[in-house]
Amino acid sequence: MLDNLTQRLAKVVKTIRGEARLTEANTAEMLREVRLALLEADVALPVVRNFIGKVREKAMGKEVMDSLSPGQALVGVVQQELASIMGADLGEKASQLNFSTQPPAIILMAGLQGVGKTTTVGKLARYLRQDKKKKVLTVSTDVYRPAAIKQLEMVSGQSGADFFRTESSEQPIAIAQAALDYAKRHFYDVLIVDTAGRLGIDEQMMQEISGLHQALSPIETLFVVDAMLGQDAINVAKSFNDALPLTGIVLTKLDGDARGGAALSVRHITGKPVKFVGVSEKLDGLEAFDPVRMANRILGMGDILALVEEARKNVDLKAAKELEKKLKVGGRFDLNDFKAQLEQMNNMGGLSGMLDKMPAQFRLAAQGANMEQANKHVGRMAGIINSMTPQERAKPELIKASRKRRIAAGAGVQVQEVNRLLSQFEQVQSMMKKIKNGGMMKLMRGLKG
Ligand code: GDP
Numbered sequence: 001m002l003d004n005l006t007q008r009l010a011k012v013v014k015t016i017r018g019e020a021r022l023t024e025a026n027t028a029e030m031l032r033e034v035r036l037a038l039l040e041a042d043v044a045l046p047v048v049r050n051f052i053g054k055v056r057e058k059a060m061g062k063e064v065m066d067s068l069s070p071g072q073a074l075v076g077v078v079q080q081e082l083a084s085i086m087g088a089d090l091g092e093k094a095s096q097l098n099f100s101t102q103p104p105a106i107i108l109m110a111g112l113q114g115v116g117k118t119t120t121v122g123k124l125a126r127y128l129r130q131d132k133k134k135k136v137l138t139v140s141t142d143v144y145r146p147a148a149i150k151q152l153e154m155v156s157g158q159s160g161a162d163f164f165r166t167e168s169s170e171q172p173i174a175i176a177q178a179a180l181d182y183a184k185r186h187f188y189d190v191l192i193v194d195t196a197g198r199l200g201i202d203e204q205m206m207q208e209i210s211g212l213h214q215a216l217s218p219i220e221t222l223f224v225v226d227a228m229l230g231q232d233a234i235n236v237a238k239s240f241n242d243a244l245p246l247t248g249i250v251l252t253k254l255d256g257d258a259r260g261g262a263a264l265s266v267r268h269i270t271g272k273p274v275k276f277v278g279v280s281e282k283l284d285g286l287e288a289f290d291p292v293r294m295a296n297r298i299l300g301m302g303d304i305l306a307l308v309e310e311a312r313k314n315v316d317l318k319a320a321k322e323l324e325k326k327l328k329v330g331g332r333f334d335l336n337d338f339k340a341q342l343e344q345m346n347n348m349g350g351l352s353g354m355l356d357k358m359p360a361q362f363r364l365a366a367q368g369a370n371m372e373q374a375n376k377h378v379g380r381m382a383g384i385i386n387s388m389t390p391q392e393r394a395k396p397e398l399i400k401a402s403r404k405r406r407i408a409a410g411a412g413v414q415v416q417e418v419n420r421l422l423s424q425f426e427q428v429q430s431m432m433k434k435i436k437n438g439g440m441m442k443l444m445r446g447l448k449g
Contacts, residue, residue, distance in 0.1 A: 050268070128190055
């Protein structure tokens with residue numbers, strides 16, 4: 001995500017951090033680099049100007065100039081300003097969904113066709129169901145595309161939300177009102193209304209969604225925009241913002257090779273907070289947007305917080321506890337445990353998912369390594385363990401030459417790979433022996449934060 005910008009800015013940050021003295025000349029040079037990096041990432045020009053102006057003013061200020069490490073202080077200013085243009089100045093609450101209304105809280109989705117609106121409804125529904133334990137109903141008013149209605153039905157099913165069935169012969173407003181009525185009678189917490197999009201800004205589409213807005217008075221009107229649109233994202237955002245009282249923005253496809261500048265621009269241009277970002281096609285690919293965290297990530301300070309949160313969500317504490325208990329009573333760390341650990345790693349989004357959130361310098365170092373291959377490798381190792389009998393998994397020393405051949409054939413790999421796995425297992429096993437009582441839980445608790 002935002003790789004180019006991150007790499008470029010991380011380089012600038014590294015240089016200025018080391019500067020013992022800031023002069024007008026090296027500050028100007030640094031600002032030029034930052035400006036170029038932002039423009040290259042498709043950040044809108046007025047946003048770049050505003051940003052550079054503010055940083056320059058502060059850089060020349062007493063606080064930075066007089067500080068013990070001016071380079072470090074300047075990085076602080078860049079970080080603050082970056083977070084501020086992305087919405088940190090709106091306050092922490094701005095990026096959260098508002099539920100302060102009589103249920104059902106209505107979320108109206110707006111945006112062009114193909115930007116990921118329906119997918120985002122599914123992701124939001126999943127988030128509200130699983131993380132917030134809300135009772136969620138979804139409805140589509142896209143009467144022009146029956147396929148879009150089907151798609152919403154499918155993602156709603158996957159997300160655990162209920163879907164309000166409609167006919168495309170009905171009118172959008174009538175559909176929305178019927179869904180609202182149903183949601184009220186069945187005590188839903190949230191009603192998410194998906195709407196029809198067009199390929200471009202279109203008068204009729206705008207009128208339709210304005211009508212829906214009037215009829216529903218939603219507490220949230222979220223504008224969904226595709227980060228891949230680059231500079232255009234900003235123009236589209238502006239048009240929707242002028243036509244509708246938006247309450248927030250969802251920026252999708254930040255995982256693509258989007259230059260990501262839209263993330264920095266949309267909030268500044270519309271004055272509305274980015275509430276979520278889409279980072280994959282899957283329903284769990286939605287992240288709450290946090291401007292400070294995003295600024296840190298862009299500046300190559302990494303997103304350790306997100307990593308910890310991810311780990312917190314996925315780490316199976318019960319499994320860790322059980323393993324600890326087993327080791328405590330003198331049990332042996334065996335191949336079953338090893339496999340559970342491999343699976344744990346996969347749950348954390350695999351190696352590349354974790355790496356994406358690491359500070360840039362780590363990522364640069366790891367660039368040589370082929371992450372995709374590394375992820376595959378983990379999958380193959382699990383495959384090898386799957387071809388073993390329960391007895392072999394519990395007592396790896398049973399695995400001699402003929403068993404190795406059978407296991408290799410079963411997993412479709414060479415015998416050498418089975419050998420490699422066994423020697424890796426032995427390494428981990430001896431490490432496990434060294435972890436004193438309680439060590440495992442301590443490790444996990446560390447992740448729990
Ligand atoms: P809609 O026409 O706005 O409802 O768009 P869809 O929800 O049908 O999405 C259009 C395409 O974008 C689909 O192929 C989605 O899988 C894809 N998509 C949506 N959100 C994301 C995202 O955050 N990342 C990626 N990579 N693809 C996405």
